[in-house]
Amino acid sequence: MEADRDPLALDEQLCFALAVASRAVVMAYRPVLEPIGLTHPQYLVMLALWQHGEVSVGELSTLLHLDAGTLSPLLKRLERAGLVDRTRSPEDERVVRVSLTQDGKRLRRRALQVPTTMLEKFGMDVSDLDDVNRVLHGIIDRAAAVSAA
Secondary structure, eight states, rough: OOOTTTOOOOGGGGHHHHHHHHHHHHHHHHHHGGGOOOOOOHHHHHHHHHHOEEEEEHHHHHTTTOOOHHHHHHHHHHTTTTEEEEEEEESOTTOOOOOOOOHHHHHHHHHHHHHHHHHHTTTTHHHHHHHHHHHHHHHHHHHHHHHHH
């Protein structure tokens, strides 16, 4: 680190910048998601289901990088809203499968405007999104490797 920079300054911390950016982005999504009846965490669950179809809770947990204890209340709320169904696997009753209801599938059409709206709100285009995602996924991969070591 450069001599004139304080390595313990708040603004020098990667964790601080990522935490503040995460909160700010989630807050920016709120008014866009509210009309379609989803919170940001619920939106992420729905995105995974729209992309992957029926999955187990374990698979969904892996896709979203969330533990089952965090995911379970989200799924219960989405089920009460009539957007997902949870069923026990006939092959292994310990496995709970999550699938979209017809309402959950229909909601996808309404959600199609969310990504474009958010890019516009942030003054970004698709190439900016690609650049940010490349950097962030690199950080995620390196952090996971450090955690696993």
